[in-house]
Amino acid sequence: MLSGRSWVLGVSVKEVGEPFFGVNPRCGSSLDPPFYSATVADGDAALEAADAAFAEFSSLPGSRRAELLEAIACELEEGCDGLLERAHEETALSLDRLASERARACHQLRLYGAEVRGEAWRGLRQESAQPARRPVPCPDLRRMCVPLGPVVVFGASNFPLAYSVVGGDVASALAVGCPVVVKAHEAHPGTSEIAARAIIRAIARLGLPQGVFALLHGPGPTVGTALVKHPLTTAVAFTGSLPAGRALWDAAAARPVPIPVFAEMGSINPIFILPGAMRARPLEIAVGLAASVNGGCGQFCTKPGLVVVHESAGFDDFLAALAGETRRAPAGIALHAGIAAAFRQRTRDWLGREGVAEVARGCGSGQAQGAEVSSVLLRTDGETFVQNRGILDQENFGPVCLVVTVKAPEEMFRVARGLGGQLTATIHKEEGDREASRELTRILMRKAGRLIQNGFPTGVEVCGAMTHGGPYPATTDSRFTSVGTAALERFLRPVTFQNFLQEDLPEPLRDGHAHSGSSVSFSSL
């Protein structure tokens, strides 16, 4: 039974104002029950509760917070009747896909839990005292990382489970001891409530303070912006569009006390196909590429939206195969009608540019409307692409791919050098491509958080070695990742304890614990 309300301190808050509704993107009809936007007072209450819970929550042993994450995973797996069905209704994602996304969310919760059962995340470092050192003694110095404080997380529309209320941002913040206030994405309010109540039950089951989690509804920017500006907020995590992410960045940077914002805003994930690879594997690349473009209806942040190729041997076969795959791709339903409308509009804008041509279009009514989208394959040349910088190199969220043909390696490098920051960049190469591949790698290392060889960018492994981040506009801070255990670092800061008595040190810093000590030292001013 959905309440349609926001949740603070483990209970639902009073309904105020006009309701809004979840919408079934397949037919555009509203879904019951009505939902109500949180008020400014609800935001205050959520952040005050989060701040009040911080002292206790942050000083728990990591294993206790691991138990919380594991309990949330169990709730998602066993205690959330109707979760996948509601998500299916609200997002048009298939039940299979949602089941797999739930598995990913649960894996993520358990992985980050396992991470904080260990000690590596604390970044422990020790410098032993040298009382006899000249000219001045060296003090005993012990450093550990501590959580920042309350974190505001914005749910993402394209992963209603793995990037949203029970997603990676929430899991990483909770893992290290940061209470979380989630601003639910308005496209899946019911899914958000079910997931939020799973967290609330898990907190209750473990006897932890309910202030560590709150869910606030709030369509439009008002509630979210107020949360970012709130004095008790210490960090923000967001996944979504460039304009929305930039607005949050700007609001946070202009605060009297600026706070870190990790906004992951997507990218076009360019794929470069070198001549040797094109000659050797034109059909294989075309089939893999089409699957990567059309998977999830083109709504992955790692969807490849740009392919840069030479018109060399194999290219005609490649393009024909890719066109065939595009034509065979069934029409899909976008997460909501707004995404579909923006996709159609941007695709029309691109086609209106001189030098841009449509190669193929997927199945569908032909008169796409509502949330229906069909796969589109476009083509242009390197010169046109470079001249249309700021337009053709922008993310177009949906099942579209732009093939850019170049005449020489230097033109391919020029296209690469002109790109903005990316989550991923991919190179297809074979034996004879070594030199061009090396130069491209050098260029793309400055552009992207993940480089892929002979593969496709969709499929983000949740593990320690993953980087899901990249230079702006892929994210607002290329030094961090939002996927993988390194995601926890976004919400941690180091504190050094100087000459503390053993009994006064935080437990992880006392003698007898393992430190990754450094032994270098020197007198200083």
Added chain:
Amino acid sequence: MLSGRSWVLGVSVKEVGEPFFGVNPRCGSSLDPPFYSATVADGDAALEAADAAFAEFSSLPGSRRAELLEAIACELEEGCDGLLERAHEETALSLDRLASERARACHQLRLYGAEVRGEAWRGLRQESAQPARRPVPCPDLRRMCVPLGPVVVFGASNFPLAYSVVGGDVASALAVGCPVVVKAHEAHPGTSEIAARAIIRAIARLGLPQGVFALLHGPGPTVGTALVKHPLTTAVAFTGSLPAGRALWDAAAARPVPIPVFAEMGSINPIFILPGAMRARPLEIAVGLAASVNGGCGQFCTKPGLVVVHESAGFDDFLAALAGETRRAPAGIALHAGIAAAFRQRTRDWLGREGVAEVARGCGSGQAQGAEVSSVLLRTDGETFVQNRGILDQENFGPVCLVVTVKAPEEMFRVARGLGGQLTATIHKEEGDREASRELTRILMRKAGRLIQNGFPTGVEVCGAMTHGGPYPATTDSRFTSVGTAALERFLRPVTFQNFLQEDLPEPLRDGHAHSGSSVSFSSL
């Protein structure tokens, strides 16, 4: 022979416009030669050269950059005739202090060099491929940290060697492979030029590209702001005042492509003396505190500007001893007349507040003028302090300390809770103070980057376990430090290589190198 010019690509640039001069703060007289501000074109040239040098410099083995840092240290020790003397003229710091600061700068260069001779700074992580994994294979994933790109560093006035042209920011950026453009502090242009030429000689000696370093003069905000806004700048490091640091933060955050700014803007470094400690060590604490307040003429960023105490047993002895130390403190010469004038003005403002009294004042002409400053000891009560938030809790750069008396532990906690972010916070405690000390520690962990027990905050050890940072306004990003080997992290970002052939991987990621591997993994979308 000083040229008075900026240096780009290893050579001095043409003089343009009106000159400015270094000033001897002892007498206010100008020092030859005239110096010339860099132009916008010089800034462009410096950053273009830095960007052009980045590919080669960043791909060198760490040991090559270690050699550069070591060569700079050797130049500072053996090849810079007149360095300390010029710094002494420009800053009024004693030759002994400057010799010790040079030793610190050289230690820092060698320590960061040693750090990048190792591999830990690269943050290597590997996830082995699992081709047979269901439902999807796990790719081979290898992560390493790479440098951001050209870094703009602002010289600090209070450490003309260890925080300036050859200081910690430059050393950490060069260590990881970031070319550096330094905006010289206008208060020590000659010292800056001598240090810059030491770097230029070291670069030449090792045959490295001269684009990796440039020195630009530019009094006032124009040149510095242009450097921060330049599209090729990828990060900024600054040490100085809150208004100047905040202006740079705002400029960087408002860029079309925002970039990280680590601005260290100082703090009041509160000291809390608990009753047991006051009873046990009133004189010892007073003597140590006075030395910490007056050292370097009160111009350390870790100078304790606030002492919070109970008026309990020992307090009268403590205050009398502190007053005696203050009266005996010789007058000093500030780094420049502007610092002294601001110090006198702020101290007058404080004394104009009802409830704030002067306890003692140091030796001096009594009619302080120019750059002369005398030590000042002020006193108020907790209520007055809390009511004057935003005034009495702001940094007053110079030899002044404000003693705040409280009536109960809760009032001490209240003062602590109301403080802004700090570089350091100190607790003096003995046996009976355990409970109050623990509560204070809990409060201060959220406020400061370094907590000190029974000591004083000045003296920042350069080592792996140091945190010289803290919540705003101490710095603009509490997740980093500007001192110690962790300072390198400010200029690094992770990149993950997926399914790369061995021969195409960067050397540190190839098989046979040591990785701190993670073995967790799971299928993902």
